[in-house]
Amino acid sequence: MRFRRSITGLVMAALLAVTFPAPAGADTLDDLREKRAAAQRERDAAKSSIAELEEELEDTDAEMAAAYVRLQEIEAQLPVAQAALDEAQASLIAAQREADALAERLADTEAEGAALEVKIAESAEQAAATRSNIAELARRAYRGEGSPDGMGMVVGAESAQEFVDKYSLSQAAMRAQTSSLTDLQQAEATSRNTEVRLEAVRDAVANLKAEADAAVVAAEEARLKAEAERKAVEELLAEQQQQLAVVESRKAAQEQAKAEKEAAADALTADIQELIGLTNAEKARLKAIEREKRLAAEKAARERAASRNSQREEAAAPEPAPPASSSYLAYPTKNVYITSKYGYRLHPVLGYMRLHAGTDFRAYCGTPIYASASGKVQWTMYRAGYGNQVLINHGSVSGSNLMTSYNHLSRYGVNPGQSVKKGQLVGYSGNTGTGTACHLHFEVYVNGATVNPMSML
Numbered sequence: 001m002r003f004r005r006s007i008t009g010l011v012m013a014a015l016l017a018v019t020f021p022a023p024a025g026a027d028t029l030d031d032l033r034e035k036r037a038a039a040q041r042e043r044d045a046a047k048s049s050i051a052e053l054e055e056e057l058e059d060t061d062a063e064m065a066a067a068y069v070r071l072q073e074i075e076a077q078l079p080v081a082q083a084a085l086d087e088a089q090a091s092l093i094a095a096q097r098e099a100d101a102l103a104e105r106l107a108d109t110e111a112e113g114a115a116l117e118v119k120i121a122e123s124a125e126q127a128a129a130t131r132s133n134i135a136e137l138a139r140r141a142y143r144g145e146g147s148p149d150g151m152g153m154v155v156g157a158e159s160a161q162e163f164v165d166k167y168s169l170s171q172a173a174m175r176a177q178t179s180s181l182t183d184l185q186q187a188e189a190t191s192r193n194t195e196v197r198l199e200a201v202r203d204a205v206a207n208l209k210a211e212a213d214a215a216v217v218a219a220e221e222a223r224l225k226a227e228a229e230r231k232a233v234e235e236l237l238a239e240q241q242q243q244l245a246v247v248e249s250r251k252a253a254q255e256q257a258k259a260e261k262e263a264a265a266d267a268l269t270a271d272i273q274e275l276i277g278l279t280n281a282e283k284a285r286l287k288a289i290e291r292e293k294r295l296a297a298e299k300a301a302r303e304r305a306a307s308r309n310s311q312r313e314e315a316a317a318p319e320p321a322p323p324a325s326s327s328y329l330a331y332p333t334k335n336v337y338i339t340s341k342y343g344y345r346l347h348p349v350l351g352y353m354r355l356h357a358g359t360d361f362r363a364y365c366g367t368p369i370y371a372s373a374s375g376k377v378q379w380t381m382y383r384a385g386y387g388n389q390v391l392i393n394h395g396s397v398s399g400s401n402l403m404t405s406y407n408h409l410s411r412y413g414v415n416p417g418q419s420v421k422k423g424q425l426v427g428y429s430g431n432t433g434t435g436t437a438c439h440l441h442f443e444v445y446v447n448g449a450t451v452n453p454m455s456m457l
Contacts, residue, residue: 029090036083046076064250067243068349074240085229092222099215106208116198127187264385273448276401286449297344298353329372329456337362342452357450358443363429365438371420372404380412387433390426400446407441408432
C-alpha cells in the first residue's frame with residue numbers, strides 16, 4: 001500500500017495558527033514555575049496585611065472600604081495571575097514545539113515507508129523478470145537449444161574452430177543461467193529485508209501517530225489554559241479599574257463621614273469637660289496638646305510609611321500620664337480579645353490622620369458588658385457615631401478625674417444616676433451607631449481627654 005499523509009499535520013496547522021506571545025525574557029519553564037510559587041508566597045504573606053485593613057478602615061464608608069480591600073487583594077493576586085499566564089504560555093510554546101517535532105518525524109518516517117514500498121515493488125518486478133529469463137533458459141534447454149554435451153560438440157564439429165565457438169557459446173549460456181539464479185536470490189533476499197524494514201517503519205509510524213495525536217491534545221490543553229490565564233489577568237485588571245472608580249466615587253461620602261465622626265467626638269469631649277467643670281483655659285490647653293499629638297503622630301506615620309516602603313503600620317502617639325496604678329481598671333468583657341487598638345492612624349485611602357480613641361473588644365451580639373471600676377452612671381444615651389453609650393464617672397483617681405464609656409450597645413443594663421461596682425453588668429454588646437459588626441468600643445478619659453485604655457487595664 002501507499003502511505004498517505006495523516007490528518008495530524010492538518011490539525012497541527014490549525015492549532016498553531018492560534019498563537020500566544022512568548023513570556024518576556026529567556027526564563028525556562030522551571031524558572032517560571034518558581035516565579036509563580038514566589039508570587040503565591042508573597043500573596044499569602046500579604047493576606048495578613050490585608051486583614052489589618054479592617055482596623056485601618058474602621059469608620060470608613062462601607063463601599064469605599066470594601067472596594068479598597070478588594071483593590072489590595074487584586075494587587076496581591078495580579079503577580080500570581082501574570083506568573084500563571086507566563087507559565088501557561090511557556091507550556092504552550094513547549095507543547096507546540098514538541099508537536100512540530102513529532103509531526104516532522106512522522107512525515108519523514110511516512111516518506112521512508114513510501115520509499116520502501118517503491119523499492120519492494122521494484123524488487124518484485126526485477127524478480128519477475130529474472131524468473132522469466134530462467135524459465136526461458138529452461139525451455140531452451142528442454143528443446144536442446146541449451147548447451148550440448150562435450151561428446152556431441154566434438155563429433156558434431158566440422159572443424160576445431162567450430163568446436164571452440166560452440167564451446168564458448170555453451171559456457172556463456174551456463175554463466176547467464178547462473179547469473180540469473182544469483183540475481184533472483186539477491187532480489188528475493190533484498191525484498192525480504194525491505195519488507196522487514198517496512199514492517200518496522202509501519203510500527204514506527206503507528207507509534208509516532210499516537211505520540212503526535214497526544215501532542216496535539218497537549219498543545220490544545222496548553223492553549224486553553226493559556227487563554228484561561230490570560231482571561232483571568234484581564235478580568236483582574238478590569239475589576240481593578242472598577243474598584244478604583246468606586247473608591248473615587250465614595251471619597252466625598254468619606255469626607256463627610258469623617259467630619260461627622262470628628263463632630264461627634266468633639267461633642268462628647270465637650271460634654272465630659274462640662275461635667276467635670278474644666279475652665280476655658282484648661283480646655284484650650286488640652287486642645288493644644290491634642291493638636292500636637294496629632295501632628296507628631298502624622299509625621300511619625302508618614303516617616304514610617306516612607307522607610308518601610310509604604311507598609312501600613314499603626315502610628316504610636318504620646319499620651320497623658322495615666323493614674324498611678326496601671327491596673328486600676330478591669331476588662332469590660334469576660335473573654336478578652338482585642339480587635340483594634342488605641343492610637344492615631346493614617347487613612348490608607350485619603351491619607352489623613354485620625355485618632356481611634358479607644359480599644360475595641362470582640363463581643364458578639366448580646367455579650368454582657370461589665371463596669372471596669374466602681375462609679376456613678378453619668379448617662380445612658382444614643383450618641384451619633386457611638387450608638388447606645390453608657391458613661392461612668394469614677395471620680396478622682398490620683399488627682400485626676402477618670403471616666404469610662406461603653407459604646408455600640410444593643411441595650412442597657414443600668415440607668416442614669418445609678419451607682420455601680422467594678423464588674424457589675426452595664427449592658428449588652430451590639431452594633432448601634434457607626435460600625436460594621438457587633439463589638440465593644442471602650443474609651444477611657446482622664447480630665448476629659450482620651451487615653452489608651454490598655455495603660456490602665
